[in-house]
Structures are given as C-alpha cells and as structure tokens.
Amino acid sequence: MIVETEGLTKRYGSTTVLNGLDLTVAEGAVLALLGPNGAGKTTTIRVLSTLTRPDGGTARVCGFDVVREGADVRGVISLTGQYAAVDEEQTGRENLVMIARLRRFARPAARARAVELLERFGLTDAADRRVRTYSGGMRRRLDLAMSLVARPRLLFLDEPTTGLDPVSRTTMWDAIGDLVRDGVTIFLTTQYLEEADRLADRIVVLHNGGVVADGTADALKNSVGGTRLDLVFSSAEDALRARDVVGGAVDGPTLSVPSDGSAVHLHRVLDDLLAARAGVLRVSAHRPTLDDVFTSLVLADATAMAGVTA
Amino acid sequence: MTASVTMIGRSIRLSRRNFDLVIMAIVLPVLMMALFVYVFGGAISTSVQSYVDYVVPGILVLCTGYGATSTAMSVTDDVQKGVVDRFRSMPISGFSVLTGHVVASVARNALATSAVVLVAVLMGFRPAATVGEWVLAMGLLLLYVLALSWLAAAFGVIARTVESASLLGFFMLFIPYLSSAFVPVATMPPWLRAVSEHQPITPVIETVRALLNGQPVTSGWLALAWSGGLLVVAFGWATWLFGRISRR
Structure with a gap:
C-alpha cells in the first residue's frame, strides 16, 4: 500500500475536519476523493503531503510516517495544489528549471528536463513568456509539469480542473491520463463526478471527515439509482x-x-x-448528478447516525 | 546549499521584474532626502555641521529599514498563493525559502543605498570618512538590514494578507522619527528624549553618522549589539514560525 491511514483526525478549533479517517491506496491506482466543500478532501491531501500535522491517528506514505519521516515522504511525492502555484513573473522555462534545481538536478540536466516537460505539455511556444501572460489552462499544465520534474511515485492533485473551461479541462484530463499509463499513483480530489468517472479507478466519497462510500464510478452511480x-x-x-x-x-x-x-x-x-x-x-x-449522490449518501449517513444515538 | 542559491536567484529575479518594488526602493529614499535637505533643512539647526551631512546617515538607516520590510510582503504573497505549500511539499528546508527573500531584500537595499549616497553627493553631501570608516559604516548598515529583513520575514509568515504585512513598513517608516535621524534628540521634550535615546535605531544612526563624518564613534558597540541581537532573535523566530505553518 502506497498510502495507509488509520483513525486520522484533524480539528481546527471546535470544527472536526477529519474524523477518524481510514484509507488505503494501492501502488499504481488512481483514487479520486469526492465530496462537497468542507468534507475534508483538501485537509486529507495536506496531511498526506506533510503540509499539515494531524491531531490524531497515523498516516504512512510509501511506508514513511508523515509526521516523523516527513523529509522521506517529501522525497517521493509531488503536490499540485488547488491554485496554480507558479511564479507569475518568471517564464515557464524558468519555473521548471528552478524546480529541477531544487530537486538537485545539475544545471544542464535541469535545462534538459525543462525542455522535455515543456514539449510534453504543449508549452514549448510559450516557454520564454512570463507566466502572467498564460491562460488558466496553460498555468495548470505548467503547474502539473512542475510536479513531474522529479518523477514522483505518488502525485497529489487537489481539484486539478476547478475553474477551467471545458476545452482546457479535457486537455488536462488527457495529460493526467498519460501519467496513469506511466504507472504514477494518483491521488486526486474533485467535486465533479464526471472527472472522477473519467480518471479514477476507485472513488472514495468523504462526508464530515469520514468515508461514506468507496468503490468504482459505476457502483457509485448505481447506488443512487x-x-x-x-x-x-x-x-x-x-x-x-x-x-x-x-x-x-x-x-x-x-x-x-x-x-x-x-x-x-x-x-x-x-x-x-x-x-x-x-x-x-x-x-x-x-x-443522477453528483448532488444526488451526495444527497443520498449524506441522508443515509445522517439516518445511520440517528440510529446509533437512538 | 544549492536550494538556497536557487531561492536567492528566484527572489532576485522576481524583485528585478517587479518594477513597483524597485521604484519604491530607490525613489522613496531619494525623495525623502530631498524633502529633508531642501524643505525642512533650512529650519533645522544642528549647530556644527551642515544639515545635509547630518541627515544623510539618518535617511540611509530609515530607508534601508523601510526597504527591508518589503520582505514581509513578498513572504506573505508566497504563503497566500500556495507557492510556499509547493516548496514545503518538496525535500528542501524552510531556511532556504526564507533566505531567498532576505538576500533579495539586502540586495535591493544595497542598490537603494548606493543611489541615495550618489544623489546625496550631488546635493552637497561631503563625507569626511576614510575608506575604513566607509567599510565599517556600510558593514553596520548591512547587519541592520539583514536583521530587519529576517524580522520582516517572520512577520510575513504570520500575516494573513499582503496588506497587513505592509503595516510593518508603516511602523518602520515612523519609528525613526523618534530618534536622532532628523533632529538632535537634545531638542525633544525629556520624556520623548528618553524614548529616542534608548531605542535601537538611534545608536545605529549615531554610529553611521559618526563614521561617515569622521567623528569619534561613541555608540558603536551598542549599535552592533542591538543589530546582532535582533538578527539572532529574528532569524530564530522566522525559521521557528515557518516550521510551525504545518500546525495551522
């Protein structure tokens, strides 16, 4: 298992964001974490990528504990956050070379890797323009390219296509699909059932910081009729x-x-x-829409909880 | 080490391309100096020396201090835009992320200081310092800017918005007025004089002024102790705060 969590909890003040989350992901899988805003999707990714410390429970990534062996975890993962974390005033090429240098590539190797990734993500023509002039889709592709510089074993994508137009979204899906064929394990969050359907071979639905459904896209849709x-x-x-x-x-x-x-x-x-x-x-x-899935799962969850307390 | 060098390269490239920042770092000090020399200078008597010789060291300390606070804004900007998250999810130290910002700040200030000195000379600034005294004066300024830049970096980590980070600049622009930067403290009411004489900026200004004007240095060790102490505390605080981002 490339990701293993047990009883993961995280609170912000009096709000419980993760409520004893148990989750395992097999190497080479594409897992989509689906849920409404506030379900704990981003927090899960932040804990697994060592950005946030959990309050309780354990999480292991590639066998390393995210709290005690954070540096080892960071060596094998990459994160593409919700907002394209790219330097506006640097060119696409400069952004990529910078990441390669930070990943300890020698200067010529860093330049070569940048050229390779610019080509692969269709950014060669824009390579020497400042990112400020890029479209939203180009930014996301550059962001993804930056996450792939060091060939991670596990890639976290936090809502990779939120805010993109349909054409850019399809381009982004194709790029992610190529990664899957390369054997990278992908852990993504999304609010779009269609996105999970298209990319993931397993969908986990989060609600109130816990798992309420776990299965393939078809199973999920059938569950709501x-x-x-x-x-x-x-x-x-x-x-x-x-x-x-x-x-x-x-x-x-x-x-x-x-x-x-x-x-x-x-x-x-x-x-x-x-x-x-x-x-x-x-x-x-x-x-059935994602809303229907949520509504039925959330209702079932509330009923189950009422049953427990009654 | 490579990571720090890469980060420094990044921050310097970004500040070079941020035209506003460069303008603010150079034009503001020059305007301030012109204001004090030509507008207030005639009315302020500092007895022995010409006012331009008196005020230039003060302007240098004020403006480098103010310039250093732009570090806070650039750090907050990185935190807000998720760039810091990307760096923190990579196997590099928090130290190298902040170092990039701090070194770029020192570089911007070195440029601004050179511009101020150059314009000051055109306005009639005639320092009596030897090469050695110049080196000492610039060395002290460098230490002071480095300390304030780390302090600003710490503020940048805490601040939730770039606007609140820029508040630090407001304080840094204001505090030097309560020192011997523009008028001798002897002219102030006793209570204010007590504040002015014992705040960290006064010994720094006094030392730079004495060195540049070839006068005996009386508060050199005090200036060094304040700046060095501030550097150690601010550096420790900034790196500690950066490490604690994960607890948010």
Whole structure:
C-alpha cells in the first residue's frame, strides 16, 4: 500500500475536519476523493503531503510516517495544489528549471528536463513568456509539469480542473491520463463526478471527515439509482392524485418518478396519467448528478447516525 | 546549499521584474532626502555641521529599514498563493525559502543605498570618512538590514494578507522619527528624549553618522549589539514560525 491511514483526525478549533479517517491506496491506482466543500478532501491531501500535522491517528506514505519521516515522504511525492502555484513573473522555462534545481538536478540536466516537460505539455511556444501572460489552462499544465520534474511515485492533485473551461479541462484530463499509463499513483480530489468517472479507478466519497462510500464510478452511480422523471401539474392536489396512480414522491405540484430512462416507460406513465385524467403540464428527465449522490449518501449517513444515538 | 542559491536567484529575479518594488526602493529614499535637505533643512539647526551631512546617515538607516520590510510582503504573497505549500511539499528546508527573500531584500537595499549616497553627493553631501570608516559604516548598515529583513520575514509568515504585512513598513517608516535621524534628540521634550535615546535605531544612526563624518564613534558597540541581537532573535523566530505553518 502506497498510502495507509488509520483513525486520522484533524480539528481546527471546535470544527472536526477529519474524523477518524481510514484509507488505503494501492501502488499504481488512481483514487479520486469526492465530496462537497468542507468534507475534508483538501485537509486529507495536506496531511498526506506533510503540509499539515494531524491531531490524531497515523498516516504512512510509501511506508514513511508523515509526521516523523516527513523529509522521506517529501522525497517521493509531488503536490499540485488547488491554485496554480507558479511564479507569475518568471517564464515557464524558468519555473521548471528552478524546480529541477531544487530537486538537485545539475544545471544542464535541469535545462534538459525543462525542455522535455515543456514539449510534453504543449508549452514549448510559450516557454520564454512570463507566466502572467498564460491562460488558466496553460498555468495548470505548467503547474502539473512542475510536479513531474522529479518523477514522483505518488502525485497529489487537489481539484486539478476547478475553474477551467471545458476545452482546457479535457486537455488536462488527457495529460493526467498519460501519467496513469506511466504507472504514477494518483491521488486526486474533485467535486465533479464526471472527472472522477473519467480518471479514477476507485472513488472514495468523504462526508464530515469520514468515508461514506468507496468503490468504482459505476457502483457509485448505481447506488443512487437511474433516471428520474419530474412531472409538473397545475396544482399540488393533481400531483398527489397522480402519485396514487404511478407512485413516486411529491414536492408541491411536482411529482418525481423513478425510471429506467426508456421511451416505453415514459409512454406508460403518461398513458396511465391520461387514463386517470391527471393533466401533466411538463415532463423532464434527470440523470443522477453528483448532488444526488451526495444527497443520498449524506441522508443515509445522517439516518445511520440517528440510529446509533437512538 | 544549492536550494538556497536557487531561492536567492528566484527572489532576485522576481524583485528585478517587479518594477513597483524597485521604484519604491530607490525613489522613496531619494525623495525623502530631498524633502529633508531642501524643505525642512533650512529650519533645522544642528549647530556644527551642515544639515545635509547630518541627515544623510539618518535617511540611509530609515530607508534601508523601510526597504527591508518589503520582505514581509513578498513572504506573505508566497504563503497566500500556495507557492510556499509547493516548496514545503518538496525535500528542501524552510531556511532556504526564507533566505531567498532576505538576500533579495539586502540586495535591493544595497542598490537603494548606493543611489541615495550618489544623489546625496550631488546635493552637497561631503563625507569626511576614510575608506575604513566607509567599510565599517556600510558593514553596520548591512547587519541592520539583514536583521530587519529576517524580522520582516517572520512577520510575513504570520500575516494573513499582503496588506497587513505592509503595516510593518508603516511602523518602520515612523519609528525613526523618534530618534536622532532628523533632529538632535537634545531638542525633544525629556520624556520623548528618553524614548529616542534608548531605542535601537538611534545608536545605529549615531554610529553611521559618526563614521561617515569622521567623528569619534561613541555608540558603536551598542549599535552592533542591538543589530546582532535582533538578527539572532529574528532569524530564530522566522525559521521557528515557518516550521510551525504545518500546525495551522
């Protein structure tokens, strides 16, 4: 196991950010830590990359304890934080050479490594421009390149595409995908289910500083069910009457019905409602979103906790 | 060692490219000096010597002290932008990260000091110092700037925003007025005089002034003790604070 945590806790004042987190990651895996803001995603990465000391529990990275053997941990990992940590007033090339020198590359080797990475991340043409002039996507790519200078065994990516436009996001995903093929273990956090789906072979959902789900993207989506039909009626009474016919849940004049997403099912629902003289104004179909995943997992979590205290 | 050299190279390159910083470091001292020599100088009597000879050492100490505080802003900026996180997740020491900022600050101040001395000479500054006295005076200034830069680095680690880090500069610009920088302390009311005579900047100014004007040095050891002591304390404090960022 390249990452092993046991009962990891971290508090800021009276707020518990990590609440006994147990997590293991196998070498070569791509793990996505998914969760809403404040779930403890960034804190987990900060503890594992030795930036923050945990208050309790243990964490080992490549067999080294993050508190007692921090220097050894730092030798094998790289971190790309939430905000592109690049020097605006240095050029792309200068940023890369600087990191290579800090990683103890000799001067010629540092320059060669910079050229190699600029090429790989499509930054050769912009190499000698100051980063201030780069687009958001270029900055993130440079940031990622800087994390790869020393060929880490484990790479932490904290929300690698937050704030990027769709095209830059796809480019970034391709770059991360290439790393996976190189065998680098990747530990990333994200708020986007799509991102986790595309990159990770394992998704861990965090809520209130603990793990509430752990599995593949498909397993996660199946856990919240398939498509949902929202049927809007002219009044709440009509919606309630329709529920007696086709089932589902009512919220005001809206009735939500679980569906398999097929046209046949939609036809049958509408036919049944027509027969019952319940007039539907509008129909819309929804695929499960990350919100649905969170809502269902968080609700389940709250119910479970209520069960424990009762 | 390589890490410190790389960090120094980085900080110097960044300050060279930050035009505002360079302008502030050089233009402000020169304007201050012109203000004191031409505007207030005529009204302030320092008896024996010409006011320009009296005030230049004061300006030098004030401006280097103020310039050193820009270290706080550059350190805070790095912490805020996550650059420090990147460095802290790498196998390099916190010492080298701060050293880069401090050495760049000393370099900026050396440049500013040279500019002030040059303009001062154009304004009629006629130092009577020998080469040896020049070396001693500049050596003391260097020690003083180094100490204040480390102090500023410590403030930079604590400060949550670049704006609050810049407050230190405000204090450093103000405190020298309560010293013998611009007027002899003998002209102040007794209570203020007691403060002025016993604050660390006065012996530094007095020593630099005596050295540059070829007068007997009376507070040399005191100036050295204040600056050296401050350097040791500030260095220790800054590196300790940097190590504690992980507890936040």
